[in-house]
Amino acid sequence: MKKTLTLITAGADAPDPLSVSAYESVGGFKGLKKALTMTPAEIVREVLAAKLLGRGGAAYPAGKKWEQLLKIPRGPKYVVANADEGEPGTFKDRLIMDKVPFGLLEGMAVAGHVFGARNGYVYVRGEYRLIGKKLRAAIETLKAAGRLGENILGSGFSFDVKVVSGAGAYVCGENSALLNSTEGKAGRPRIKPPHLAEVGLFLKPTLVNNVETFACVPSIVAEGGERFLSLGHPEGGGTKLVCLSGRVKNPGVYEIPLGRLTLRELIFDPELGGGMREGDVFNFAHLGGQSGPIAGIAGLDAVYAHSELKKASLAVGSGAIVVMDRSVGILDYLRRVSEFFAGESCGKCVPCREGNGTILRYLKTLEDGEAGPEELRALSLLAETMARASFCGLGQAAPTALESARKIFPEEFEGRVRRPEDAEVREAPHPTKFGDSAATA
Amino acid sequence: MEREETLENRGPVTLFVDGVEVTVPAGSTILEAAAATGIRVPTLCDHPALKPRAACRLCVVECDGGHRLKAACATEVYEGARVATKSRELLNLRRTVLRLILSNHPDECPVCERNLNCELQTLAREFGIPRLPFREEFPKTPDEKDSGDILRNPDKCVKCGRCVAVCREIQGVEAAGDFGRSRDYGPGTPFGEELADGPCVACGECVLACPVGALRERDDSGAVLKALDEAGKVKVALLSPEVAPGLEDALGCPRGSVGAGGTITALKRTGFERVFGRDAFLALSALEEAGMFLSSEAPDKPFVSLCSPRAESFLIRGLPGDSVIVSKAPNPDGIFGGIFGEAIAASFLPCVARKSGKESKNPGAGAGEVRGLTFALNSRELARLAKVRGFDLAGLPPSDFDVPPEAARVPKNARGIPEGAREDFARIARAIFALDAEGERGRPFSALRARNAGRVRTLALSGGKTADFVLVFGTLEAKRVLGEKAKGVARPTRVKVMSCPRGCAGGGGQVRETVRAFPREPESGGFAAPGERGEPWNPPELPGEKELLARLFGGAEG
Ligand SMILES: Cc1cc2nc3c(=O)[nH]c(=O)nc-3n(C[C@H](O)[C@H](O)[C@H](O)COP(=O)(O)O)c2cc1C
Ligand code: SF4
Ligand code: SF4
Ligand code: SF4
Ligand code: FES
Numbered sequence: 001m002k003k004t005l006t007l008i009t010a011g012a013d014a015p016d017p018l019s020v021s022a023y024e025s026v027g028g029f030k031g032l033k034k035a036l037t038m039t040p041a042e043i044v045r046e047v048l049a050a051k052l053l054g055r056g057g058a059a060y061p062a063g064k065k066w067e068q069l070l071k072i073p074r075g076p077k078y079v080v081a082n083a084d085e086g087e088p089g090t091f092k093d094r095l096i097m098d099k100v101p102f103g104l105l106e107g108m109a110v111a112g113h114v115f116g117a118r119n120g121y122v123y124v125r126g127e128y129r130l131i132g133k134k135l136r137a138a139i140e141t142l143k144a145a146g147r148l149g150e151n152i153l154g155s156g157f158s159f160d161v162k163v164v165s166g167a168g169a170y171v172c173g174e175n176s177a178l179l180n181s182t183e184g185k186a187g188r189p190r191i192k193p194p195h196l197a198e199v200g201l202f203l204k205p206t207l208v209n210n211v212e213t214f215a216c217v218p219s220i221v222a223e224g225g226e227r228f229l230s231l232g233h234p235e236g237g238g239t240k241l242v243c244l245s246g247r248v249k250n251p252g253v254y255e256i257p258l259g260r261l262t263l264r265e266l267i268f269d270p271e272l273g274g275g276m277r278e279g280d281v282f283n284f285a286h287l288g289g290q291s292g293p294i295a296g297i298a299g300l301d302a303v304y305a306h307s308e309l310k311k312a313s314l315a316v317g318s319g320a321i322v323v324m325d326r327s328v329g330i331l332d333y334l335r336r337v338s339e340f341f342a343g344e345s346c347g348k349c350v351p352c353r354e355g356n357g358t359i360l361r362y363l364k365t366l367e368d369g370e371a372g373p374e375e376l377r378a379l380s381l382l383a384e385t386m387a388r389a390s391f392c393g394l395g396q397a398a399p400t401a402l403e404s405a406r407k408i409f410p411e412e413f414e415g416r417v418r419r420p421e422d423a424e425v426r427e428a429p430h431p432t433k434f435g436d437s438a439a440t441a
Numbered sequence: 442m443e444r445e446e447t448l449e450n451r452g453p454v455t456l457f458v459d460g461v462e463v464t465v466p467a468g469s470t471i472l473e474a475a476a477a478t479g480i481r482v483p484t485l486c487d488h489p490a491l492k493p494r495a496a497c498r499l500c501v502v503e504c505d506g507g508h509r510l511k512a513a514c515a516t517e518v519y520e521g522a523r524v525a526t527k528s529r530e531l532l533n534l535r536r537t538v539l540r541l542i543l544s545n546h547p548d549e550c551p552v553c554e555r556n557l558n559c560e561l562q563t564l565a566r567e568f569g570i571p572r573l574p575f576r577e578e579f580p581k582t583p584d585e586k587d588s589g590d591i592l593r594n595p596d597k598c599v600k601c602g603r604c605v606a607v608c609r610e611i612q613g614v615e616a617a618g619d620f621g622r623s624r625d626y627g628p629g630t631p632f633g634e635e636l637a638d639g640p641c642v643a644c645g646e647c648v649l650a651c652p653v654g655a656l657r658e659r660d661d662s663g664a665v666l667k668a669l670d671e672a673g674k675v676k677v678a679l680l681s682p683e684v685a686p687g688l689e690d691a692l693g694c695p696r697g698s699v700g701a702g703g704t705i706t707a708l709k710r711t712g713f714e715r716v717f718g719r720d721a722f723l724a725l726s727a728l729e730e731a732g733m734f735l736s737s738e739a740p741d742k743p744f745v746s747l748c749s750p751r752a753e754s755f756l757i758r759g760l761p762g763d764s765v766i767v768s769k770a771p772n773p774d775g776i777f778g779g780i781f782g783e784a785i786a787a788s789f790l791p792c793v794a795r796k797s798g799k800e801s802k803n804p805g806a807g808a809g810e811v812r813g814l815t816f817a818l819n820s821r822e823l824a825r826l827a828k829v830r831g832f833d834l835a836g837l838p839p840s841d842f843d844v845p846p847e848a849a850r851v852p853k854n855a856r857g858i859p860e861g862a863r864e865d866f867a868r869i870a871r872a873i874f875a876l877d878a879e880g881e882r883g884r885p886f887s888a889l890r891a892r893n894a895g896r897v898r899t900l901a902l903s904g905g906k907t908a909d910f911v912l913v914f915g916t917l918e919a920k921r922v923l924g925e926k927a928k929g930v931a932r933p934t935r936v937k938v939m940s941c942p943r944g945c946a947g948g949g950g951q952v953r954e955t956v957r958a959f960p961r962e963p964e965s966g967g968f969a970a971p972g973e974r975g976e977p978w979n980p981p982e983l984p985g986e987k988e989l990l991a992r993l994f995g996g997a998e999g
Contacts, residue, residue: 169622186619191495191515347600347626348619349496354541357624358575378575385537388510389498396509 003271007231007239008215009255012099018138020145023102029147031218032106032113036155038221040114044070047217049225051237056082056173056210057288057318058393059236059306069115069197069207078201079111079120079159080182080208084166084173086125087289088340089320092241093211095253097124097131100215101138105148105161107214110221111207112159120161121201122211123178126168135163170344171394175208177346188346189392212241212319233259233305240316242266242304246285246323249274259305263287263295263314266304267323280325284408286333288317290340291397294330296408313404330409331416334402335363341398352395355386359399372418379413380406456522471502471513475526482526483535483564485542485652486601487514491610494602498538499564502526510534539568544575546653547596553654554821557693560652560955561599589637590659590796591648593628598655600627604647611942613917614755616641637797642752642916644940645793645819645949652955658793662825665816668785669712675784678713679722679777680704680842683881687791687820687951692827694835702839704823707832709840713787718842721849722773723881724874724983728852730770730935731870734908735862740933742766743911743926746873748880749794749940756919756938764927768935771812778813780848787816789823791951794940819950850989863994865902867986872900872910873935875980880912880939883946898978909934910978915942 006012010026023029035043048063069077081104085093096104108120124132139161143149150158164182171177172187179201181187200206216238220228229237240258244266245251254272267273267285276282285295293314295302302312309315324333342356359382365371366379383399390396406413455464458471461478470493475482486497493515501510503525513526525531543565550556605617605628616639620629630639637643648656669676682701689699705716734744746768747753757767771779774788774795788795795817818826827834858866876898898910909932913919919938926936941948 171622188619191493191512193517343623345623345626347622347624348494348602350498350538350541350600353600353624353626354544354575358541358544381533381537382541385534385541388508389501389534389538391495391498391512 003256003261003265003269004254005231005239005257006255007219007228008096008103008212008241009100009253011103012095014099017099017101017134018141020102020141020147023100027222028102028218029106029153031221032109032147033153035110035113035221036153036157040070040116043110043114043221046220046225050216050220050228051225051232051235052213052216052220052228053236053306053316054210055212055216055240055319056175057087057291059316062209062213062216065197065207065209066111066114068195069205072197072205074205075116076119076204077115077117078204078206079108079115079117080175080179080201080206081108081120081122081211081214082173082175082178082208083122083124083128083131083211084178085128085211085318086170086173087291087318087320089245089286089322090243090289090318092243092253092319094128094131095241096211096215097122097128097135101135102142102147103215103218104135104211105138105142107217108161109148109152109159110217111209111214113157115205115207117207118158118160120159121164121182122161123164123166123172123182125166125173127166129165132163132165139163169346170340171346171392174392174394177392178208179206188348189394231257233303233307235307236305240304241319243318243320244273244323245320247277247280247325248323249277256304259303259308261304262301263304263321264300266321267300273321273323276323276325280327283324283326283328284330284333284405285324286322286337286401287320288315289320290337291394291400292317292320293404294401294408295404298408313407330405330412331363331367334405335360335367337401338363338398341394345394345398346392349391349395351386351390352392352398355382355390355395356398358382359386359402363402366413366416369416369418371416376413376417454518454520456518456520456524458524459526465518467518469518471504471511471516471518471522471524472500474518475502475513475524480526482513483539483567484514485560485564485599486603488603488606488650491603491606491650494606496600496602497542499535499542501531501535501538503528503531536568536570539564540570540574542599543570543573545596546573546599548573549597553597554657554660555654555953558690558953558955559654562653563955589635590643590793591636591641591645592657592659593636594655594657595627596655597653598627599653601652602628603650603652604628604656607646607650608641611917612642612644612646612915613920614640614642614644617647637751640755642749642755642940643794643797643949644749644752644916646941648793648949649951649953658819658821658950659796660822660825661796661816661818662822662829665787665818665822665826666711666829668815671785675715675781676713677715677717677777677781677784677786678708679717679719679774679786679788679790680708681719681788681790681881681945683791683883683946683948683951684789684820684823686946688824688827688834690952690954691821691824692834698835700839702841703834703837704827705840705842706837707827707830707834708789710832710837711826711830715843716840717777717845717849719773719790719881720878720984721845722776723877724870724985724989725776725849725852726771726773727874727877727983728870728989729776730768730873731866732852732858733768733770734869734873734933734935735858735866737766737933739766741929741931743923743930744768744933744935745923746770746877746935746937747940748772748792748938748945749797751794751797752916752919752938752940755916756923759920760923760927764929765923765936774814774817775812776849780813780846782813785815786813787818788814789818789820791820791945791948792817792941793819793949795819795950819948821950821953850985851993858994861903863990867990868900868902868980869908869935871980871983871986872898872908872978873937874983876910876912876937879944880914880937881945883941883944883948884914898980900978900980907932911936912939913937914939914944916940918942 014022044066052062053059167187172181176190177187232238268275338360345352347353362375458478463478465474482500484500495512495515500513502513708716744766896912
């Protein structure tokens with residue numbers, strides 16, 4: 001049996017992604033047409049039944065998000081697609097926008113119908129300039145075909161979509177920073193609450209979903225939430241676009257059913273990753289982007305589904321799987337991750353702005369064999385402080401890879417620690433134990 | 442604040458802080474609820490007059506046992522919340538956050554202007570941080586970014602955003618914003634221009650809001666001491682009594698311990714031959730302005746008096762052309778400087794803006810501009826002067842103010858007032874004097890949060906006519922009031938703008954209160970405001986008024 005499915009990617013191999021008839025020949029606009037005959041509450045019920053978990057990384061149940069927004073009486077409401085795709089190793093939203101842009105737009109139109117929204121926005125990362133252009137063309141095509149714009153399919157419902165170009169910062173993918181950036185403000189996260197469902201774009205109630213999340217919606221509406229659920233894992237339905245990269249034979253985007261395949265299969269099955277490249281030996285995989293956890297050999301038997309991976313202290317995240325071989329040292333790798341976050345921190349809050357830089361510094365010390373037990377302890381302390389006290393998801397998730405790697409490769413950390421007899425006389429960074437002072441007693 | 446507007450209609454909320462039940466008004470923050478149970482959660486970026494930024498993360502608390510912590514300063518209370526503020530774990534996390542802030546803070550406390558009056562230092566002491574942590578190397582302090590009168594030391598900046606917020610939310614100027622990312626994030630100006638080249642009105646509110654020594658005014662006390670050594674020049678000082686609280690604070694003396702008398706003695710011993718009080722000059726300034734107001738050619742346009750020359754570009758340029766008359770009457774310092782133009786003339790008042798006033802590059806053009814003044818020093822600089830000279834201001838024998846010279850008692854513009862308008866002239870001058878003096882006495886800190894909408898006093902003039910006198914605090918409110926008045930006024934209206942939202946006594950050159958010491962209200966001067974808004978108002982007589990008018994016009998006026 002085929003390991004991959006084509007729920008979202010149906011039509012991805014059509015020669016012209018902007019052909020409305022080609023899209024419709026693989027079931028396109030069935031969802032939107034049906035949605036226009038349904039009430040908003042009915043549609044939300046289907047999304048709830050589908051157990052669609054947000055595909056942007058945080059895996060928040062889309063049905064719940066839609067339900068909350070539907071309850072808010074005020075309008076106008078806005079529908080925003082997060083196409084910032086800032087997680088390194090993630091390139092699946094790009095595939096959707098490049099090959100099946102109508103899938104995204106159809107999903108957004110359904111949402112527009114549900115929330116009585118007149119306007120939608122796609123926030124496309126700055127680096128995807130050509131994709132943005134393509135998306136604009138797709139919007140024009142659909143408007144001309146009466147599938148977007150005024151009076152869609154003669155239903156009286158009108159919905160327009162605009163493409164906004166991103167500011168080129170990772171943190172702009174965070175949904176409130178994304179809205180700030182869309183409004184032309186600096187792309188820094190907002191204080192929440194108020195939640196975006198209450199005070200979102202231009203202070204109006206707003207839905208923000210990932211591109212892939214929207215792309216799942218047409219099939220949920222067309223075929224029903226139950227069927228979508230049945231394709232995936234009982235706790236998170238449907239398919240997931242997985243981005244395989246690194247030292248695998250067949251890097252690329254694969255649409256796979258959730259809950260059917262192990263990580264090992266994803267990486268090693270000939271139909272999928274195809275195993276390590278010639279001569280390479282698997283060392284670890286980084287899941288879900290830079291903000292995700294590291295999987296070692298022991299993690300490979302985990303089933304690829306949100307709840308299953310969570311049990312193994314892993315995560316789906318954005319769907320990225322970056323596979324590394326033995327030539328890549330974990331400390332070297334973590335240092336690069338840390339460099340990434342130190343550079344991408346928006347700088348607003350202390351734990352992230354100062355924490356990332358300090359972690360980076362200590363990792364270098366550790367790599368150089370200069371770190372003592374104090375530095376190791378400081379690394380844990382910093383990681384915990386960042387995870388719990390940072391303002392937004394960036395700082396909270398920044399130490400995830402480090403924390404998971406420490407469990408998998410303890411020897412890479414403890415083993416590198418400078419033994420007391422090696423120590424030159426130099427000042428320890430933590431001359432007292434934490435919590436020793438009266439102030440913390 | 443939006444927050445306050447919405448809570449009227451919501452009832453009280455009951456929650457538990459460290460197990461203690463507490464009921465607070467809806468819309469309160471967890472920080473406020475904790476304070477109501479007697480717990481002070483540490484804060485750094487929070488400021489009671491500003492919207493929360495939740496940036497420093499020192500105030501994190503646990504809500505309902507959740508793993509992700511909440512910033513107490515930015516989280517609204519909700520019914521039944523179970524808030525933990527002081528678990529050992531939480532204290533350790535906060536400690537790490539504080540250590541991170543300290544990790545790249547210069548170790549220059551002993552030579553920092555804010556030593557012993559710094560919120561970061563206080564926190565470090567309260568947390569018992571034994572030494573500067575997580576350090577690789579001490580950052581080198583580059584030359585302070587010179588922004589004219591306001592200097593910024595980026596190394597000392599803890600990036601709390603209070604300066605930017607006060608400029609935007611309280612003053613409405615938006616001279617500064619948040620720029621950069623990662624470690625380069627921090628307050629700045631668009632394209633890195635000098636503060637003085639933007640809309641900044643030099644009020645110094647940002648200096649007051651800064652919790653650390655990252656912002657300060659240019660210190661002219663050294664230059665004064667040097668100038669006092671110059672031979673062959675007369676040295677005179679103008680001392681405003683409003684400096685007292687700032688002076689006492691900066692000297693570490695209790696409030697009310699330093700009097701004008703001791704300060705006069707100190708100034709004299711420092712080298713000033715004459716030390717004058719402000720009232721005579723204020724009265725003269727009021728008389729000058731009354732003359733101009735009375736002879737205004739466009740009584741349907743508001744007659745606007747600004748305390749700071751830098752406010753003019755911000756407040757007036759945005760208005761439709763020629764919709765207001767900007768007073769060119771000299772302020773008290775201008776009168777003083779005018780008389781002592783040849784001397785070394787230093788004015789001591791709790792103001793930062795005056796520094797630029799005396800340096801206006803475009804003489805004669807600006808309102809509130811001061812010519813002839815050599816130095817304008819604020820309360821904190823006066824304290825430095827006293828410290829350098831080793832004066833114990835509270836213990837010095839008191840001296841009296843010198844009697845102002847004859848010239849300080851003759852207004853120039855008053856002479857053209859026609860016979861019939863003399864009584865009006867006297868009344869208007871008094872009104873202006875009373876209002877300006879009130880503005881200088883200041884108002885409490887809590888006023889920052891509420892819109893003050895300007896105070897209007899209506900004065901009855903001869904022939905059944907009336908005139909309005911409006912006092913506005915802060916540039917945000919001034920902008921609004923002027924926008925309204927610029928549409929036209931039904932009767933002669935004089936609008937006095939005090940750039941500082943708390944007036945001179947709470948001005949930018951005054952007490953650097955730290956939020957950690959709150960709630961404390963700075964002096965409001967104890968000047969009982971005469972009359973209520975909109976009611977006819979009988980202002981008190983100005984000092985020496987009777988003799989002066991007799992001399993000017995040959996007869997006393999009512
Ligand atoms: C630092 C940061 C970066 C993020 N970047 C992205 C991104 O590039 N694309 C995305 O879809 N979601 C991103 N997210 C998640 C969004 O905040 C948000 O959860 C998501 O857009 C919601 O859509 P979903 O529920 O459909 O996944 C990011 C979150 C954080 C904290
Ligand atoms: S965690 Fe803090 S510094 Fe990091 S991106 Fe979020 S708000 Fe900015
Ligand atoms: S001095 Fe006043 S106007 Fe200038 S930046 Fe500071 S707060 Fe803003
Ligand atoms: S200059 Fe002062 S007030 Fe402004 S951000 Fe820095 S520390 Fe805060
Ligand atoms: S985050 Fe609350 S005081 Fe700074």
